[in-house]
Amino acid sequence: MTRTGPRPFILGLTGSIGMGKSTVARMLRDLGVPVFDADAEVHRMQGPNGRLLPAIEAAFPGLTGPEGVKRAELGALVFGDSDALSRLEAIVHPAVVAERSDFIDANWHEPLIVFDVPLLFEKTGRAGMDAVVVVSAPADEQRRRVLARPGMTEDKFADILARQMPDGEKRRRADYVIDTGASLDNTGAQVARMVESLQLRPKDDG
Numbered sequence: 001m002t003r004t005g006p007r008p009f010i011l012g013l014t015g016s017i018g019m020g021k022s023t024v025a026r027m028l029r030d031l032g033v034p035v036f037d038a039d040a041e042v043h044r045m046q047g048p049n050g051r052l053l054p055a056i057e058a059a060f061p062g063l064t065g066p067e068g069v070k071r072a073e074l075g076a077l078v079f080g081d082s083d084a085l086s087r088l089e090a091i092v093h094p095a096v097v098a099e100r101s102d103f104i105d106a107n108w109h110e111p112l113i114v115f116d117v118p119l120l121f122e123k124t125g126r127a128g129m130d131a132v133v134v135v136s137a138p139a140d141e142q143r144r145r146v147l148a149r150p151g152m153t154e155d156k157f158a159d160i161l162a163r164q165m166p167d168g169e170k171r172r173r174a175d176y177v178i179d180t181g182a183s184l185d186n187t188g189a190q191v192a193r194m195v196e197s198l199q200l201r202p203k204d205d206g
């Protein structure tokens with residue numbers, strides 16, 4: 001698809017662990033909005049025959065195999081070593097940026113597209129986004145949801161939270177906040193309202 005005519009409005013979607021971001025992404029898709037899932041793209045590029053495997057193997061010998069990146073081993077290495085994490089990010093992030101650009105091209109004639117980026121504020125920032133929506137819920141609800149997941153422990157949860165920007169700060173930086181503390185129907189209504197208002201919103205350039 002070529003870039004002729006007005007471009008889509010680009011909405012960043014983010015939120016801390018367990019806030020309901022994936023649920024909101026699904027609701028957006030159900031409304032017909034194209035959603036780019038950054039995590040899924042990273043997994044694909046790190047999976048069997050993924051395009052990032054040669055660079056990751058070169059930087060972290062032995063940590064890829066026929067199934068792709070050895071996620072648990074690579075995670076154990078990089079999450080305790082910020083230099084190693086930076087080296088991994090320097091491989092992964094430019095590839096995500098390229099995929100994003102392809103996604104924009106493929107959906108150029110849509111009025112609205114969404115980039116679902118778990119660590120948007122922490123890592124990539126809001127560059128390239130026309131607006132950012134933060135999915136949020138009260139801390140005790142977040143905690144209840146996350147600890148109900150198989151394999152999750154108090155320690156693991158604390159660790160992940162420590163690596164994420166506090167929810168209050170994300171909310172402050174957001175253009176839109178979807179609160180998932182009530183029913184799914186209530187969340188769905190907020191999502192529909194936001195989409196309606198965004199599709200009417202003029203973009204800042206051609």
Ligand SMILES: CC(C)(COP(=O)(O)OP(=O)(O)OC[C@H]1O[C@@H](n2cnc3c(N)ncnc32)[C@H](O)[C@@H]1O)[C@@H](O)C(=O)NCCC(=O)NCCS
Binds near residue numbers: 071072085123163
């Ligand atoms: C190291 C990897 C292989 C570990 O994979 P694994 O499946 O075990 O963990 P997962 O990806 O689910 O992450 C676990 C937790 O760490 C957080 N996390 C992931 N990447 C990062 C990062 N670069 N910086 C800080 N926290 C991170 C996640 O939000 C999550 O809460 C993987 O996290 C990775 O490749 N990370 C670097 C790429 C990246 O920055 N991804 C973010 C999306 S663009």
Ligand SMILES: Nc1ncnc2c1ncn2[C@@H]1O[C@H](COP(=O)(O)OP(=O)(O)OP(=O)(O)O)[C@@H](O)[C@H]1O
Binds near residue numbers: 180187
């Ligand atoms: N009103 C609501 N809106 C959204 N999710 C809700 C609501 N009530 C309960 N939930 C549940 O909360 C959980 C939120 O999980 P979801 O996977 O959407 O979160 P997430 O923010 O994507 O988490 P992660 O970042 O860990 O992937 C789901 O099991 C969902 O069904």
